[in-house]
Amino acid sequence: MANNKEQRFRKLKKSHLWLSLLFLILFTLIAHAALVLFVASFLNNLLGQKIQGEYDHVSYMARLYENGLLDSDSRVLQLLDDHSSYLILNADEEIIEESGENTCDLTPEFIRISGVTGLITYYPDRDGDFLSPTAGGYLAVNFRKTYHFLTKNDNLILEQLQEGQNHANLPFWIEVPMKDGKSFVGKASFKIYLRDVILLSAFAALLAIMIFVIFVIMIISICTNRSHQRKLLSVFFTDEVTGQHNWMWILIRGEQMLKRRGNASKHYAILSILFMDYRNFCVCHSIAEGEAMLCKVDRTIAGILRRKEMSAHCSSASFAVLLQYNNINELKQRVEDLLAKLENIDETHKFAFHIGVDLMEPVVDASGKIVRRKTVNIEEEYNNACAARESLPDNEGSGIAFFDEALVEEQRWIDTVRERQDAALANEEFLVYYQPKYDPKTNELRGAEALVRWNSPEFGLIPPGRFIPIFEKSGFIPQIDHYMIEHVARDQKAWLDSGYKCVPVSVNVSRAHFIESDLAEQIKGIIDSIGTPHELIELEVTESAFFDDKKAMIDTINRLKSYGFTVSMDDFGSGYSSLNSLKDMPLDVLKLDAEFFRGDEGNNRGQIVVSEAVRLAKSLNMRTVAEGVEIKEQVDFLADLGCDMIQGYYFAKPMPKNEYESRMQNNNINNNTELEEKE
Numbered sequence: 001m002a003n004n005k006e007q008r009f010r011k012l013k014k015s016h017l018w019l020s021l022l023f024l025i026l027f028t029l030i031a032h033a034a035l036v037l038f039v040a041s042f043l044n045n046l047l048g049q050k051i052q053g054e055y056d057h058v059s060y061m062a063r064l065y066e067n068g069l070l071d072s073d074s075r076v077l078q079l080l081d082d083h084s085s086y087l088i089l090n091a092d093e094e095i096i097e098e099s100g101e102n103t104c105d106l107t108p109e110f111i112r113i114s115g116v117t118g119l120i121t122y123y124p125d126r127d128g129d130f131l132s133p134t135a136g137g138y139l140a141v142n143f144r145k146t147y148h149f150l151t152k153n154d155n156l157i158l159e160q161l162q163e164g165q166n167h168a169n170l171p172f173w174i175e176v177p178m179k180d181g182k183s184f185v186g187k188a189s190f191k192i193y194l195r196d197v198i199l200l201s202a203f204a205a206l207l208a209i210m211i212f213v214i215f216v217i218m219i220i221s222i223c224t225n226r227s228h229q230r231k232l233l234s235v236f237f238t239d240e241v242t243g244q245h246n247w248m249w250i251l252i253r254g255e256q257m258l259k260r261r262g263n264a265s266k267h268y269a270i271l272s273i274l275f276m277d278y279r280n281f282c283v284c285h286s287i288a289e290g291e292a293m294l295c296k297v298d299r300t301i302a303g304i305l306r307r308k309e310m311s312a313h314c315s316s317a318s319f320a321v322l323l324q325y326n327n328i329n330e331l332k333q334r335v336e337d338l339l340a341k342l343e344n345i346d347e348t349h350k351f352a353f354h355i356g357v358d359l360m361e362p363v364v365d366a367s368g369k370i371v372r373r374k375t376v377n378i379e380e381e382y383n384n385a386c387a388a389r390e391s392l393p394d395n396e397g398s399g400i401a402f403f404d405e406a407l408v409e410e411q412r413w414i415d416t417v418r419e420r421q422d423a424a425l426a427n428e429e430f431l432v433y434y435q436p437k438y439d440p441k442t443n444e445l446r447g448a449e450a451l452v453r454w455n456s457p458e459f460g461l462i463p464p465g466r467f468i469p470i471f472e473k474s475g476f477i478p479q480i481d482h483y484m485i486e487h488v489a490r491d492q493k494a495w496l497d498s499g500y501k502c503v504p505v506s507v508n509v510s511r512a513h514f515i516e517s518d519l520a521e522q523i524k525g526i527i528d529s530i531g532t533p534h535e536l537i538e539l540e541v542t543e544s545a546f547f548d549d550k551k552a553m554i555d556t557i558n559r560l561k562s563y564g565f566t567v568s569m570d571d572f573g574s575g576y577s578s579l580n581s582l583k584d585m586p587l588d589v590l591k592l593d594a595e596f597f598r599g600d601e602g603n604n605r606g607q608i609v610v611s612e613a614v615r616l617a618k619s620l621n622m623r624t625v626a627e628g629v630e631i632k633e634q635v636d637f638l639a640d641l642g643c644d645m646i647q648g649y650y651f652a653k654p655m656p657k658n659e660y661e662s663r664m665q666n667n668n669i670n671n672n673t674e675l676e677e678k679e
Contacts, residue, residue, distance in 0.1 A: 023218075027214070027215070027218065028211075028215060031211040031214070031215075032211075034207070038203070038204070038207060042203065047190070048113050050190055050191065051111075051113050051188075051190065052113050054174060054188035054189070054190070055113065055120060055174055055176075055188075057186070057188065058086075058174040058176050058184070058186035058188055059176050061086060061176075061184065061186045062176040062178055062184035062186070065086070065088075065178070065184055066178055066179065070086075070099075084099070084100045084187075085098075085099060085100025085101050085102065085103075085186070085187040086098070086099050086100065086184060086185060086186040086187060087099075087102065087104060087173075087184075087185040087186075088182060088183070088184060088185075089175075089182065089183040089185060090181065090182060091181035091182070093106065093108075093183070096182075100187070103125050103126045103127050103171065103187075104123050104124075104125065104126070104173045104185060104187070105123055105124045105125065105126045106123060107123065107124065108121045108122070108123055108175070109121070109122055109123070109124065110122075120174065120175070121174075121175040121183075122172055122173060122174050122175065123172070123173035123174075123175065123185060124172060124173075125171040125172050125173060125187075127171060128170055128171055128172075169189035169190070169191055169192075170189060170190040170191075170192060171187060171188070171189050171190075172187075172188055172189075172190065173185050173186065173187055173188065174186055174188050236248060237249040237252075237253075239298075239312065239313040241291045241294050241295070241313060242294060242295050242298040242313045243295075244298055244302070244312075244313065245310065245311070245312040245313075246312050246313060246314075247312050247313075247314040247315070247320060248312075249310070249312050250310055250311070250312040250320050250322060250378065251378050251379060253310065254310060254322050254376075254378045255376045255377075255378050257308065257310075257322075258360070258373050258376045258378075259372065259373050259374070259376055260372075261372045263308070263373075264362060264363070264370055264371060264372045264373060265362050265370050266308075266324055266362070267324065267325050267326065267359070267360070267361060267362065268322060268323065268324055268325070268359075268360040269322075269323050269324075269325055269331055269357055269358065269359050269360065270320065270321070270322050270323075270357075270358050270360065270378065270381045270382050270385050271319075271320065271321040271322075271323065271335065271355055271356065271357050271385060272314075272318060272319075272320060272355070272356040272357075272358075272382060272385035272386045272388075272389045273297075273301070273318065273319040273320075273321060273342070273353055273354070273355050273389075274317060274318050274353065274354045274355075274389055275293075275294070275297060275317035275318070275319075275351065275353060276317075276351070276352040276353060276354060276394075276398075277351075277352065278290060278293075278294075278316065278317035279316075279317070281293065281349075281351075293345070293346065293351075294313065294317070296345045296346070297319065297342060297345060298311070298313055298319065300338075300341050300342055300345055301319055301321055301338065301342075303341075304334065304337070304338050304341070305321075305323075306324065308324055309321075309322055309323050309324055310322045314382075320382055320385075322378075323335075328359075331357075331359075332400075335355060335357060335400055336400065338355075339353055339355060339398055339400060343398055352397045352398045353398050354389045354392045354398065354399050354400075354401075355389060355398075355399070355400045355401070356384075356385040356386055356387065356388035356389025356390070356391075356392075356400075356401050356402075356403065357385055357388060357400065357401070357402045357403065358381050358382070358384040358385040358388065358402075358403040359402070359403070360381055384403040384407075385403060387403060387407050387411060388401040388402055388403035388404075388407055389401060391407060413466070414470050417466075417467050417470045417471075418470065418474055418476075420456070420458075421467075421471065421474070421476050424454065424456065425479060425480075425483060429454060429455055429456055429457070430452055430453070430454055430455075430480065430483055430484075431452070431453045431454070431455050431656065431657075432450050432451075432452065432453075432484060432487045432488060432491065432657060433450070433451045433452070433453050433654040433655060433656060433657075434448045434449070434450060434451070434505065434654065434655060434656075434657065434660035435448060435449045435451060435647055435652060435653065435654040435655070436448050436647070436651060436652045436660065436663055437449065437503075437625055437645040437646065437647045438645065438646055438647075438651045438652075439644070439645060439646075440635050440636075440638050440639035440643060440645075440646045441639050443651075444667065445503055445663060445664065445667040446503055446644070446645050447503045447504045447505065447506065447538070447625075447645055448503065448504075448505045448506070448660065449505070449506045449540070449647060449654075450484055450487075450488045450505050450506065450507045450508075451464065451654045452464055452468070452480060452483075452484055453654075454466075454467055468480075472510065472512065475512065477510045477512055477513070478510065478512055478513045478516075480510075481507075481508070481509050481510055481513050482522070482526065484507050484508070485507050485523060485526050485527065485537070486526050486530070488505050488507050488537065489526065489527045489530045489532040489537060490530055490532075491505075491657060492505060492532045492533075492536045492537070493530050493531055493532045495661065495664065496532070496533075496536070500661075500664050500665065501664070501667070502536050502664070503536075503664075504535065504536050504537065504538045504566060505536065505537065505538065506538035506539070506540045506566075506568060506589075507537065507538070507539060507540065508540045508542070508570065509523075509539050509540065509541055510542075511541075511542060514541075514552060514553055514556055515552075517552065519556050520556050520559035520560045520563065521559075523539065523560065523565070524560075524563045524565075533564075534563055534564035534565050535564055535565075535566070537565055537566075538565070538566040538567070538568055538588075538589065539560060539565055539566070539567050539568070540567075540568050540569075540570040540591070541553075541557075541567065541568070541569060541570065542569075542570045542571055550584065553585070554584060554585060554586070557585060557586055557587070558586060561586060561588070566588045566589060567586075567587055567588055567589070568587060568588060568589030568590065568591055568625070569581065569582075569585070569587050569589070569590055569591060570591050571591065571593045571627075572590050572591055572592055572593055572613070582616070582620060587622060588622060588623065589622060589623045589624070589625060590613070590617040590622045590623070590624050590625070591624075591625045591626075591627055591647075592610060592613055592614075592624060592625070592626045592627060592643075593627065593628075594627045594628020594629075594648070595628075596609060596610050596613075596626075607637065610626075610637075610638075610641070611641055614638075614641045614642060614643055615641075618642065623644040623645070624643045624644050624645070625643075625644065625645045625646070625647055626638050626643050626645070626646050626647070626648070627647050627648060628647075628648050628649075629646045629647070629648030629649075629650050629651075630648055630649045630650050631650060632650065634650070635650055
């Protein structure tokens, strides 16, 4: 169901917000790790340098001790200051000698420092165990113990710093191996200088500030992108004309709403509303006024909406509306009320609107239980509403139509006809039926009209009203014209060769065919290839064809007449420009529409019109044919007027070729009999 529009929406909505958030989280973690790593590296480097210095001092003390230069009375010991305390351990790590204050915790640890090969042994100080080895034996600071030590000795450290020493001591003990298996364990101190603290704090603060600034910038960027995305979505869902929601809004948001579990049991209907003659209104006024009227329509529709209902301007003059309803009568009343409001949106104009409605019932499973709508295709539902709307007549004002199964079947039939039309033509499934034309005075056969029927192997004999309108819309009708002209020409030639006295047969030429500049030559070529005399083929043109390209029409008719063909106007009187057409078109025959002879009970207005039409045709040297004549009174009336031919059920219905051939044969016999009697 994901169409291109929905994919575009998902692509737009699927911004890089989550990616940005993920990047922000990763950046934060990496930045914190980098900060910790920097501080740890700085401290370890600082520790390594200072511990190495202390190790050198203790090693120096061990050499002094071995050389007998280190004792309690020695001036050297007094000069050692922080390194004046030491222990001598035997091979069993027992104290055999000590000097100064012994605060050593004889629990050995092993660390690795740069500048010294292998591991060295150190001992924590009972007053401040701030060093600890890592898994690899490298030195690390035990910050918790360091903090406790500094807190416990804050007064002492503060005094040291205030006295100008600008450092604080953190004690620990280092072991240096001596000869004879003994070990020298000297007290060392890790000095915390104020400049070190300031430098470390400055670097840490600078790095933290940089991380914070980048973090803030990224947060601002994410918020900006989110705001930009909302604006894009607003543009994506906004109609340029009305400034309100567009088709994408109802397509995306409508489907989301219908899929919600809470709306599963609710009845919805989608409406397709068409503003009739909108383009004519724009021509008579202006596009700006037309768009202002569309805005009024949009506001009128929005004014009747309830919660969980929506509307949108879809295209030039159409709107989509999604309504919720409880029963069909309530829905019909709401739609009728909406139509009444739309018809009167302007005080000076009375507008017409066509509304198509498609119902969306709750979905039920096999057990009859209502379930959530998992798949919703609003585009398909709206198309159904459009199909219902298009079934309304164009020239009968406003109207409402509901989509039902009959429309589905009609659309299926249209698709079936279009699928089979080419094969039907190739297989010659189209039959020529002939409806005779008789002289009302003598009852003599004077002509016929060729009418098409479709004899489908699947559907049987199909009347023209079921497929001709479809052919006209699909553009297939010119091929039917050629088919009929060719088959009528063949039949006429065959009858002529068989000795029948043939009469002219008229064949319809659709208005769509007249867009071809060489139409006259095409018709002449078909008939000449068969060898049928031109005077036996009459070409009928419907009155509506004269409303297209008049110049091209006149040119084609003149060329057909120059080739010896008769040209007639079919359905004269069904349009509104008949007299103007007669003035300009060089026609031979005028066919009076059957509507002239219907609905004139107790009223002679129709007879007056027919009388004047026949008189007008005679004045223009045109023959007349009356269609749709069904009763004797009409025949007598037309005979008195001097109408040349009558075509209708009174004389004969359209019939297959073999029946028409029998009529011709009887007509020939009657004519021969009359000739013999005269002789």
